[in-house]
């Protein structure tokens with residue numbers, strides 16, 4: 001039996017580390033331990049992420065979580081650069097999609113979400129490489145962009161250490177201790193047992209299998225997601241990447257095509273992805289990107305609207321998993337057998353991590369209401385599962 005801690009967090013991904021950071025900010029001197037099976041911070045799905053952020057959600061809860069976290073990231077970027085670029089999100093939509101989203105867009109506009117509708121002539125004027133085909137309009141989300149997830153995760157990790165938190169890498173939780181009432185009271189790392197007054201589980205898409213070690217279930221589904229990188233150092237692709245007129249960075253916005261494939265600008269390259277709705281749920285270990293998926297499911301969508309990709313091929317690719325929460329595609333923070341579970345980030349955990357971290361810290365401390373980084377209050381139990389107050393998200397990518 002090793003020395004016990006007041007709080008133990010399982011998982012040093014963006015949700016675990018943001019939670020650790022806010023716990024230590026709320027309770028200076030808290031004896032906190034983060035355990036992570038990989039070699040460093042954010043090496044699970046956080047590192048696999050496209051790390052794009054947006055506040056264009058149909059659900060007011062998702063909007064609040066994102067808007068507050070974006071406010072924090074923008075503030076942070078001024079004194080601790082995290083590669084934040086507000087390049088916007090550009091949905092290229094057919095008439096049928098615009099009709100389907102009309103009410104959602106009206107709701108967002110009423111709620112003050114900043115976006116513009118671009119007519120075909122605006123699109124062709126700004127994007128000469130684009131073939132309009134069946135496109136009817138573009139939707140340009142303005143409080144949206146990209147950041148560097150490694151730098152953001154490193155910030156939280158360094159602050160946790162500076163505030164006296166402990167982090168152990170290469171440590172896999174292989175089981176849990178339960179007290180006489182069945183409450184989780186510690187973790188097992190092989191033969192080593194560590195007790196914790198409180199245990200927080202932020203194991204991303206491994207939350208299900210991790211809790212199954214002690215016979216518990218969570219309503220999340222892991223689903224494989226893949227990204228493909230295409231160099232754009234020169235020629236037509238570099239021109240497309242450096243498209244002026246959309247943002248102050250003279251970069252193409254994060255662009256989503258009618259079929260769901262997307263282009264994410266990166267350093268002298270594009271990252272192409274598609275959250276395939278037909279992807280079977282389940283964990284693939286380790287997850288592999290499939291060339292065939294690029295050729296059959298992504299490339300045709302991209303080349304149809306941007307023929308400049310015709311002759312291009314990915315130079316590298318990777319895969320990870322979304323930790324989906326199917327009822328509403330929104331994260332949850334819920335007590336389970338005495339532990340606190342933060343999961344269900346549903347493909348948007350980086351952009352909401354700071355808010356989820358504040359909610360975890362508040363729930364751990366027993367607060368009913370927490371102030372998020374935009375100054376607005378959030379009712380903590382509303383993100384739980386028992387008293388959940390979250391409508392289904394209709395604007396999923």
Ligand SMILES: Cc1cc2nc3c(=O)[nH]c(=O)nc-3n(C[C@H](O)[C@H](O)[C@H](O)COP(=O)(O)OP(=O)(O)OC[C@H]3O[C@@H](n4cnc5c(N)ncnc54)[C@H](O)[C@@H]3O)c2cc1C
Nearest residue numbers: 011013014015037044045046050052173204320349350351
């Ligand atoms: C291809 C792809 C694209 C994405 N794009 C975006 C995007 O554009 N914007 C966005 O906001 N989000 C995006 N996401 C989602 C985002 O990556 C996740 O929501 C976020 O990283 C979740 O953070 P997490 O801390 O919950 O999980 P993770 O980062 O996976 O962290 C969980 C950690 O727990 C550790 N762990 C698991 N089990 C154990 C155990 N038993 N013992 C010890 N440690 C354990 C893991 O090793 C891991 O490091 C994307 C995801 C993928 C896969």
